Amino acid sequence: xxxxxxxxxxxxxxxxxxxxxxxxxxxxxxxxxxxxxxxxxxxxxxxxxxxxxxxxxxxxxxxxxxxxxxxxxxxxxxxxxxxxxxxxxxxxxxxxxxxxxxxxxxxxxxxxxxxxxxxxxxxxxxxxxxxxxxxxxxxxxxxxxxxxxxxxxxxxxxxxxxxxxxxxxxxxxxxxxxxxxxxxxxxxxxxxxxxxxxxxxxxxxxxxxxxxxxxxxxxxxxxxxxxxxxxxxxxxxxxxxxxxxxxxxxxxxxxxxxxxxxxxxxxxxxxxxxxxxxxxxxxxxxxxxxxxxxxxxxxxxxxxxxxxxxxxxxxxxxxxxxxxxxxxxxxxxxxxxxxxxxxxxxxxxxxxxxxxxxxxxxxxxxxxxxxxxxxxxxxxxxxxxxxxxxxxxxxxxxxxxxxxxxxxxxxxxxxxxxxxxxxxxxxxxxxxxxxxxxxxxxxxxxxxxxxxxxxxx
Amino acid sequence: xxxxxxxxxxxxxxxxxxxxxxxxxxxxxxxxxxxxxxxxxxxxxxxxxxxxxxxxxxxxxxxxxxxxxxxxxxxxxxxxxxxxxxxxxxxxxxxxxxxxxxxxxxxxxxxxxxxxxxxxxxxxxxxxxxxxxxxxxxxxxxxxxxxxxxxxxxxxxxxxxxxxxxxxxxxxxxxxxxxxxxxxxxxxxxxxxxxxxxxxxxxxxxxxxxxxxxxxxxxxxxxxxxxxxxxxxxxxxxxxxxxxxxxxxxxxxxxxxxxxxxxxxxxxxxxxxxxxxxxxxxxxxxxxxxxxxxxxxxxxxxxxxxxxxxxxxxxxxxxxxxxxxxxxxxxxxxxxxxxxxxxxxxxxxxxxxxxxxxxxxxxxxxxxxxxxxxxxxxxxxxxxxxxxxxxxxxxxxxxxxxxxxxxxxxxxxxxxxxxxxxxxxxxxxxxxxxxxxxxxxxxxxxxxxxxxxxxxx
Numbered sequence: 001x002x003x004x005x006x007x008x009x010x011x012x013x014x015x016x017x018x019x020x021x022x023x024x025x026x027x028x029x030x031x032x033x034x035x036x037x038x039x040x041x042x043x044x045x046x047x048x049x050x051x052x053x054x055x056x057x058x059x060x061x062x063x064x065x066x067x068x069x070x071x072x073x074x075x076x077x078x079x080x081x082x083x084x085x086x087x088x089x090x091x092x093x094x095x096x097x098x099x100x101x102x103x104x105x106x107x108x109x110x111x112x113x114x115x116x117x118x119x120x121x122x123x124x125x126x127x128x129x130x131x132x133x134x135x136x137x138x139x140x141x142x143x144x145x146x147x148x149x150x151x152x153x154x155x156x157x158x159x160x161x162x163x164x165x166x167x168x169x170x171x172x173x174x175x176x177x178x179x180x181x182x183x184x185x186x187x188x189x190x191x192x193x194x195x196x197x198x199x200x201x202x203x204x205x206x207x208x209x210x211x212x213x214x215x216x217x218x219x220x221x222x223x224x225x226x227x228x229x230x231x232x233x234x235x236x237x238x239x240x241x242x243x244x245x246x247x248x249x250x251x252x253x254x255x256x257x258x259x260x261x262x263x264x265x266x267x268x269x270x271x272x273x274x275x276x277x278x279x280x281x282x283x284x285x286x287x288x289x290x291x292x293x294x295x296x297x298x299x300x301x302x303x304x305x306x307x308x309x310x311x312x313x314x315x316x317x318x319x320x321x322x323x324x325x326x327x328x329x330x331x332x333x334x335x336x337x338x339x340x341x342x343x344x345x346x347x348x349x350x351x352x353x354x355x356x357x358x359x360x361x362x363x364x365x366x367x368x369x370x371x372x373x374x375x376x377x378x379x380x381x382x383x384x385x386x387x388x389x390x391x392x393x394x395x396x397x398x399x400x401x402x403x404x405x406x407x408x409x410x411x412x413x414x415x416x417x418x419x420x421x422x423x424x425x426x427x428x429x430x431x432x433x434x435x436x437x438x439x440x441x442x443x444x445x446x447x448x449x450x451x452x453x454x455x456x457x
Numbered sequence: 458x459x460x461x462x463x464x465x466x467x468x469x470x471x472x473x474x475x476x477x478x479x480x481x482x483x484x485x486x487x488x489x490x491x492x493x494x495x496x497x498x499x500x501x502x503x504x505x506x507x508x509x510x511x512x513x514x515x516x517x518x519x520x521x522x523x524x525x526x527x528x529x530x531x532x533x534x535x536x537x538x539x540x541x542x543x544x545x546x547x548x549x550x551x552x553x554x555x556x557x558x559x560x561x562x563x564x565x566x567x568x569x570x571x572x573x574x575x576x577x578x579x580x581x582x583x584x585x586x587x588x589x590x591x592x593x594x595x596x597x598x599x600x601x602x603x604x605x606x607x608x609x610x611x612x613x614x615x616x617x618x619x620x621x622x623x624x625x626x627x628x629x630x631x632x633x634x635x636x637x638x639x640x641x642x643x644x645x646x647x648x649x650x651x652x653x654x655x656x657x658x659x660x661x662x663x664x665x666x667x668x669x670x671x672x673x674x675x676x677x678x679x680x681x682x683x684x685x686x687x688x689x690x691x692x693x694x695x696x697x698x699x700x701x702x703x704x705x706x707x708x709x710x711x712x713x714x715x716x717x718x719x720x721x722x723x724x725x726x727x728x729x730x731x732x733x734x735x736x737x738x739x740x741x742x743x744x745x746x747x748x749x750x751x752x753x754x755x756x757x758x759x760x761x762x763x764x765x766x767x768x769x770x771x772x773x774x775x776x777x778x779x780x781x782x783x784x785x786x787x788x789x790x791x792x793x794x795x796x797x798x799x800x801x802x803x804x805x806x807x808x809x810x811x812x813x814x815x816x817x818x819x820x821x822x823x824x825x826x827x828x829x830x831x832x833x834x835x836x837x838x839x840x841x842x843x844x845x846x847x848x849x850x851x852x853x854x855x856x857x858x859x860x861x862x863x864x865x866x867x868x869x870x871x872x873x874x875x876x877x878x879x880x881x882x883x884x885x886x887x888x889x890x891x892x893x894x895x896x897x898x899x900x901x902x903x904x905x906x907x908x909x910x911x912x913x914x
Contacts, residue, residue, distance in 0.1 A: 008471070008472045008538075009472060009538040009539065010538070010539075012469050014465070015465045015466060081465075081466040081467070082466065082467075082550070082840070082841045083841060093539070093613075111568055112841060112842075113837070113841055113842050113843040113878070115880075152841060155837075155838040155839075156550075156838075156839070156841070174883070174887065175880070175881075175883035175884075178883040178886045178887045178890065179843060179880075179883065179886075181886075181887075181890050182834055182837055182838075182843060182886055182890070183837065183838055184838060377639055380570070380612075380639055380640065381612040381613070381639075381640055381641065382612075382613070383539070384539045384540060384569060384570055384609055384613070385569075385570050386570040386636060386639060421570070423572075423632070423636075423880040423881070424632075424880070426631070426632035426635040426636065427632075429635045429636075429638075429639055430631065430635045430638075433635065433638050433639070
């Protein structure tokens with residue numbers, strides 16, 4: 001089960017080989033990502049403006065387009081050791097099943113209790129909040145991966161953690177809620193009567209089941225109106241991609257150690273945290289002209305921000321309380337069709353990835369969710385891991401690429417990010433098993449409504 | 458985060474260091490475990506009798522008290538590489554939190570999709586079924602860990618897998634059911650109308666929600682009445698402890714590598730598969746007089762087979778269709794009180810462990826479930842892993858022992874088995890968080906009823 005180069009089935013770096021720094025891809029971008037804008041003045045957000053909402057060190061990271069390497073503080077390295085390195089796995093069984101000459105590798109980030117890569121940034125954000133002497137942080141969560149990761153991180157640093165969870169998820173995903181409570185977080189269904197904005201929304205829409213935009217608004221309100229609290233976010237932001245670069249740096253160290261060079265690097269893309277983290281150091285080499293790689297972002301056909309969105313300034317949240325970001329977007333009011341079960345529902349995309357995509361450094365593919373679950377099940381049966389629906393978007397395209405190799409006879413090396421596990425997504429799997437899952441591709445007219453509502457900047 | 462001997466936070470063996478054999482502790486026992494009896498003749502079950510129900514190679518393993526080492530077939534070693542080695546973790550954060558001089562290690566078996574150690578035996582049993590040219594296997598499952606593990610194993614070897622799942626679990630744990638379906642298993646709520654025994658039970662008790670004993674009866678009926686099928690079981694049996702010895706052998710290789718010698722070894726005990734697997738090679742040294750260790754089996758106070766049961770021949774199943782085993786038992790009709798949420802519900806105990814306990818080689822402790830969940834949550838918050846309720850019994854006693862060390866100042870080395878994750882047990886955690894969990898210790902009079910019903914052998 002290992003090939004002639006003695007490459008093990010799973011590559012685990014030793015503790016001494018683990019990354020000591022995060023890599024900031026912005027330092028190597030000629031066209032820097034566009035700055036966040038103050039929605040009132042339409043001027044770039046200053047550090048002073050941002051630090052009412054975010055921790056100071058995180059504001060610095062958010063605005064820093066120049067520093068190439070950020071040393072990872074020792075306390076964060078220590079926490080990383082509890083669940084990292086994540087294994088880089090050679091998918092021998094999947095290759096055999098597909099009969100492909102391609103070599104497939106995946107970086108598996110699901111081997112921790114939060115079940116995903118989100119913990120990489122949650123622990124960093126909690127650390128800086130603690131360093132600043134804060135009492136706690138607030139955030140929103142939809143499906144719950146980010147809320148779970150943040151709860152774990154806050155528990156470790158003994159910070160208070162208030163999570164506003166979209167009400168429909170709160171009710172439909174009680175287990176996610178209980179995991180967060182196990183880690184000591186208080187979880188509030190949103191909209192709630194604990195905030196002014198929540199009360200206003202409940203008054204206007206008495207039966208509402210909530211939205212991510214509303215939960216963000218509540219979390220931000222609580223953060224800015226309670227001394228000693230700040231708001232934290234699990235994707236989209238530059239700081240998050242910086243922390244998530246630990247995925248890519250670790251992968252690169254492992255691949256370099258065994259002399260493996262990927263031809264194609266694939267990741268699913270919602271807000272961009274996992275994809276950005278995985279590709280960063282490889283993209284750096286491409287930007288510096290030192291190596292070439294094919295990068296593929298995979299998104300749901302029902303929420304196609306890169307493949308069918310506009311590159312424009314937009315609000316980061318439906319409630320329009322956050323700064324505006326320039327990104328590929330479907331409009332901040334866009335909500336995927338009700339039959340959408342596969343995650344990656346965000347209307348926009350990380351500014352860094354949007355710029356790289358616009359500059360032609362990265363491709364994007366949109367895939368339909370029934371095909372995604374088909375790939376998920378095929379993968380689970382041979383590789384043993386039950387993948388999250390989000391991660392399965394990357395599996396879909398990795399399989400597609402491997403099958404192309406089968407046709408052409410090329411022995412490409414394919415690397416993809418397996419961001420997490422699907423233990424809390426069995427409702428979606430059940431739909432798939434029962435033949436109740438369908439696909440929906442928004443029409444051009446539907447998308448146009450979102451574009452028409454974009455702010456005029 | 459590593460001590461003076463340069464012991465890493467998590468010890469991962471390399472692939473070349475992984476165990477090549479299972480260790481059969483029976484070979485080193487002076488008093489061998491008592492043989493299974495044919496309930497009709499009260500004579501020891503012969504290989505011929507057993508092979509109508511079980512695969513031939515597994516019957517051989519079941520009856521073999523002499524062979525010390527069984528080479529692990531290459532195909533099983535290859536599968537093990539997909540999720541093994543399991544990490545041996547130094548619980549630095551827990552030690553710090555407790556302020557104990559003790560050194561705590563745990564062997565974490567939950568890093569695979571089945572979420573527990575059960576996969577170690579499931580893949581072996583599926584392999585031998587495949588080798589024998591069988592079409593498929595049948596089994597029962599309660600909470601679903603074993604059923605999930607077997608589904609994964611059968612999917613890998615392309616065997617048909619029929620799981621009879623206790624009806625109340627089938628309805629209350631739909632997610633477990635969906636994981637099994639993802640791996641291609643057919644899952645039938647038991648009692649069902651697919652078997653004679655199921656139809657009979659449904660006629661007698663129309664509203665019954667099922668029991669493990671009934672599910673076993675159905676699974677056995679289907680196995681013996683369908684050519685090309687056999688029945689498989691996930692605990693209690695000698696063969697299962699043999700396969701699970703991979704846990705202990707791996708642990709011992711890792712500890713020997715770094716010169717660590719445990720003083721106390723702790724495991725939770727239901728049917729005994731995890732505890733038996735973990736302690737086997739260490740127990741072997743003790744039996745051969747080469748080293749001494751303190752072994753502690755931990756069971757729920759509500760199902761106290763070792764601490765309060767009788768050492769006697771009893772039926773392995775409530776339906777009384779299986780052979781009789783000599784073991785510590787509460788009687789095959791024993792069912793824990795309805796408030797019991799912590800797993801480990803089996804009325805008896807592995808014959809091997811029963812004999813070792815009776816011979817004084819091992820201690821046992823019974824713990825109450827609220828104290829178990831308290832330990833689970835304390836562990837989760839500092840060590841990051843969300844433990845299964847079953848595994849948390851071992852955590853409870855590990856913490857108790859570490860706190861004793863704090864009092865006495867002893868720097869003991871404590872090793873415990875962390876058998877799995879609690880992602881599918883959040884209903885129990887919710888009860889605990891909401892203060893709705895209570896304890897129940899059966900009275901002597903209640904236990905006496907079970908003892909009175911023991912078969913007269």
